[in-house]
Amino acid sequence: MRTAILLLITLSLPLDSEAQPSMRTITEEYPDRFSTEISYPRFYDQTPVAQAADKAIAEWASKKEKEFIASALAQVRELGVPSGQYESKTGSDVTFYSPRHLVSVTCDTYEYLGGAHGISTYRVFNFAVIRGKVKQLALGDLFRKGSNYASHVSRLILEKLKEDEDATLVQSGEVKTFTEKQLNRFQVHPDGLTFLFEHFEVAPYSNGRFKVQLTLEELGPDFEWAKTLDL
Numbered sequence: 001m002r003t004a005i006l007l008l009i010t011l012s013l014p015l016d017s018e019a020q021p022s023m024r025t026i027t028e029e030y031p032d033r034f035s036t037e038i039s040y041p042r043f044y045d046q047t048p049v050a051q052a053a054d055k056a057i058a059e060w061a062s063k064k065e066k067e068f069i070a071s072a073l074a075q076v077r078e079l080g081v082p083s084g085q086y087e088s089k090t091g092s093d094v095t096f097y098s099p100r101h102l103v104s105v106t107c108d109t110y111e112y113l114g115g116a117h118g119i120s121t122y123r124v125f126n127f128a129v130i131r132g133k134v135k136q137l138a139l140g141d142l143f144r145k146g147s148n149y150a151s152h153v154s155r156l157i158l159e160k161l162k163e164d165e166d167a168t169l170v171q172s173g174e175v176k177t178f179t180e181k182q183l184n185r186f187q188v189h190p191d192g193l194t195f196l197f198e199h200f201e202v203a204p205y206s207n208g209r210f211k212v213q214l215t216l217e218e219l220g221p222d223f224e225w226a227k228t229l230d231l
Helices: 048-079 149-161 225-229
Strands: 006-011 022-030 034-042 086-098 102-112 119-130 133-136 186-189 192-197 210-215
Touching (some): 022 048, 048 102, 048 133, 102 186, 119 186
Antiparallel strands (some): 022 034, 086 102, 186 192
């Protein structure tokens, strides 16, 4: 049985119906066992894009919290009270917010469930109106139909990582291309896209994670996001 539980929800309400997103933080703690903290944006604009993003992110945050608590309690039951408290902490960044057209959010989670170190992971949410319907974006949605966007973007990313001496798996030639999952892990910015790479994807854990920015000019003429999204 839990000896103590703290559940705190803080919510900053917008000042008007078109205010910028506010952040909601959910925390829960079981002293000496585990703690969780998830901060994520809430959107109040009553547009299909904003509401789709709001629902998906809130559902993900709730599921993320429950899954971590279940894992932490299972570890305690199996191994006993940890010498270092188990921890999960998530922060979020809104990189593009146009409630009628496109919303881009990145949630960044650090989790420690024992062992030598914790692990950090990204979860991106990119929602937009594509051909009249709201959907979660794939990279191909932002390029001209029929273009070889995956090869083009992979080449650009590899060129930039080859300039980073810490990206040792690219330097050595072990990483020569990227999966669809990796290419779809991107942030949208007003001036381009940023691709996010986890631990071990382009370098050993000790070298950290990597972000690669591609400008509108670098993405090239086949990158038709403004046309696709009617911006």
